[in-house]
Amino acid sequence: MAGSGPGVGRNCTTSVPTNHRFEVITGAERRRRWSEEEKAEIVAESLASETSISAVARRHGLHPNQLFSWRRQFRAMRPTITGCGNGEGGFIPVVVSDTPPTASPIMPGCIDILVGGLTVRVMGPVDASALHGVLDVARRLA
Numbered sequence: 001m002a003g004s005g006p007g008v009g010r011n012c013t014t015s016v017p018t019n020h021r022f023e024v025i026t027g028a029e030r031r032r033r034w035s036e037e038e039k040a041e042i043v044a045e046s047l048a049s050e051t052s053i054s055a056v057a058r059r060h061g062l063h064p065n066q067l068f069s070w071r072r073q074f075r076a077m078r079p080t081i082t083g084c085g086n087g088e089g090g091f092i093p094v095v096v097s098d099t100p101p102t103a104s105p106i107m108p109g110c111i112d113i114l115v116g117g118l119t120v121r122v123m124g125p126v127d128a129s130a131l132h133g134v135l136d137v138a139r140r141l142a
Contacts, residue, residue: 032061042067043074115139 034042046056046067057064113120115138122131 039070043070046071
């Protein structure tokens with residue numbers, strides 16, 4: 001009778017032995033604790049990397065869903081920063097230096113103020129009271 005023998009019930013017939021994989025954990029299993037800095041580095045890598053989220057997660061021993069969750073958390077914590085005109089949030093590189101920054105010369109800029117259909121262009125240093133008067137006139141004309 002096929003499948004008969006020690007340990008095989010009357011209703012069980014097998015012709016192919018099955019292999020099972022068992023993982024033996026020695027000691028107490030604990031959750032991995034990630035510091036906020038480690039999470040931020042991994043999230044930054046996932047945002048800047050050319051590889052997939054899954055590959056970044058595997059490299060750090062994470063499940064991809066965990067990495068997606070961290071990305072959502074960091075987006076919720078940080079205000080959206082737009083850069084380079086792409087409209088996407090991102091990280092801004094920070095350089096920490098012990099030397100104080102050198103004073104750079106102030107270059108006069110240009111400000112365009114739109115009032116109604118008029119544009120008031122302010123260039124260089126301007127007296128505040130004179131600008132206030134110009135804007136009053138522009139509001140009346142607009």
